[in-house]
Amino acid sequence: MQVLFKITRQPENSPAKIQTYTLDVDPANTILDCLNQIKWEQDGSLAFRKNCRNTICGSCAMRINGRSALACKENVGSELARFQQISDLGIPEITIAPMGNMPVIKDLVVDMRSFWDHLEAVDPYVSTNARQVPEREFLQTPEERSRLDQTGNCILCGACYSECNAREVNPDFVGPHALAKAYRMVADDRDDQVEERLEKYHQGTQGVWGCTRCFYCNTVCPMDVAPLDQISKIKQEILDRKDNQASRSIRHRKVLIDLVKEGGWIDERKFGLQVVGNYFRDLKGLLSLAPLGLRMLVRGKFPLVFEPSEGALEVRSLINAVQALDSQSSSSQSIKSED
Structure with a gap:
């Protein structure tokens, strides 16, 4: 079958342009197979990264039909079935572009220095003191080791970082890949700096509170690491240790x-006063609410009376049940750690 590949071409510090290639391909061909065919048979100047060809190294991450994915994992048939575009010539199209949130070096190759720098910022390795184990190896139970499995699957391809809305508007945010690795350290019983780590991940918007919970990182992750889930787990660890006065995020x-x-x-009404105004302790925060409150009053959008929902009792019982289960789980893990 014939397919048009519309590829974003861009030399460094130059405007991007779209170049179209027509290929005869099999639906089972991967996108990487097609890029190789273009490079070997039509245009040797096309630049892209690749290595293992088997969803292990993460080198060939790029935007395929608008979302970040591994070129060695996605194939022509699934892409056309997922999002088929038909050109003016009546031939199906597949669009390919470089990853986002990173500057382009050439074509589909991006500069990943910020990606690696942000990973380094979370200290993604077991603490030095914990590695100095005398006389015997540091043993873990199967349950302790299993807590590291999901985050350990990360191949650092950059797909989640590429799609991260928070990273796009906040260059200080370390990114979902870094925080997924950060949770691996928090969950690792061999590490003896968990409290210091949590304090670091809690500061400002460069850590977990910078996440906008857009869910894109979970959607595009090729290894089911679910970075957003790991960020939520770090948040919960912080919330368990902090009270309302710790920060506005808390x-x-x-x-x-x-x-x-x-x-x-x-x-x-209470939400603004308690969060921004800090229960009337933060005068500056209270004053910052005034313009919004006045606009709401003028437009008739300020609720003078709050009416609880009909299912308030059911909601309350569900929250209580979940909090009780979380408390039991935390207590059992604490007991096992002491044993």
């Missing part, structure tokens, strides 16, 4: 849960 999460628990949904 208050935001705790107040949200308390208000939903109280009324079934969020009373926005």
